[in-house]
Amino acid sequence: MLRIVSWNINSIRKRLYQLAELADEYAPDVVCLQETKVSDDDFPHQAVAGAGFAHRAIYGFGGRNGVAILSRHPLSDVVAHDRRGKRDGRHISARVTPKNAEPFVAHSLYVPAGGDVPDPTVNARFADKLTFIDDTADFLSAEHGFRDRVVLTGDLNIAPLPSDVWNHKLMSRRIGHTPHDIAAMERLRRSLNWIDVVREVIPPDDPVFTWWSYRQTEFLVDSKGWRLDHVWVSPGLKDAIAGAEVLVSARNWRPPSDHAPVMVTLR
DNA sequence: ATGTCAGAAATCTTCTGA
Numbered sequence A: 001m002l003r004i005v006s007w008n009i010n011s012i013r014k015r016l017y018q019l020a021e022l023a024d025e026y027a028p029d030v031v032c033l034q035e036t037k038v039s040d041d042d043f044p045h046q047a048v049a050g051a052g053f054a055h056r057a058i059y060g061f062g063g064r065n066g067v068a069i070l071s072r073h074p075l076s077d078v079v080a081h082d083r084r085g086k087r088d089g090r091h092i093s094a095r096v097t098p099k100n101a102e103p104f105v106a107h108s109l110y111v112p113a114g115g116d117v118p119d120p121t122v123n124a125r126f127a128d129k130l131t132f133i134d135d136t137a138d139f140l141s142a143e144h145g146f147r148d149r150v151v152l153t154g155d156l157n158i159a160p161l162p163s164d165v166w167n168h169k170l171m172s173r174r175i176g177h178t179p180h181d182i183a184a185m186e187r188l189r190r191s192l193n194w195i196d197v198v199r200e201v202i203p204p205d206d207p208v209f210t211w212w213s214y215r216q217t218e219f220l221v222d223s224k225g226w227r228l229d230h231v232w233v234s235p236g237l238k239d240a241i242a243g244a245e246v247l248v249s250a251r252n253w254r255p256p257s258d259h260a261p262v263m264v265t266l267r
Numbered sequence B: 001a002t003g004t005c006a007g008a009a010a011t012c013t014t015c016t017g018a
Helices: A016-026 A045-050 A124-143 A179-190 A197-201 A235-240 A248-252
Strands: A002-008 A030-034 A055-061 A064-071 A075-080 A091-096 A104-110 A150-155 A229-233 A241-246 A262-266
Touching (some): A002 A016, A002 A229, A016 A030, A016 A248, A030 A150, A055 A075, A064 A091, A124 A179, A197 A241, A197 A262, A229 A235
Parallel strands (some): A002 A030, A104 A150
Antiparallel strands (some): A002 A262, A055 A064, A150 A229, A241 A262
């Protein structure tokens, strides 16, 4: 069994204790992070290695964005990906070679949030988000074949199903759940006929959230969340799916990230 | 419109982005 986690950690340097907690409690083989918010030069390698991740692929600079792949198994072919020559620290991939399983490629992706106004003709940031997704879809189609063993993880900043937000009607006008977002995510999904692992395991009508705003207290009581974080697998790995869960209790670790980790288990 | 975080750059606080 192989456990793979995707987590928007919202600053790895502020969350080292919680990362160790994740490693101790769930023993993931691979952890894909977003919003590490640290330059490669300042990455806390020692603490992360101490949590059990001997192998690390990192891509970050300045104090924004930043992605990483942490692994107990060897990593190779590490690539930091940029779209249109713009260095943004939003996408890294690496080949993972477990001891007793076939190698696979892991991607850690951080899609732009897209700002506030839900109209791409007036909100350049929203237009950039949609372009980012389409560029990524083109890249993934070119990079991989349908038979490749690939895991795409990340904060995709889109909740595609009505049950992925706490109020579908209200959120349909909020960036992340607009028809523009959902159509773009579907184009991304089709780039390799990706399979949304969480929705293979949990019925599509059941509410599932991975993010709760910092601006609300008692998030468990209110449960006003969104499912923004995803783990997708290529079609060849569909039969390997053995489980999926959102590690909701992590949202109560102190101090918490505003995102909870998503963990999938593959045979 | 509001709430809270995190980081940067410049201070003893404001800004940007989320």
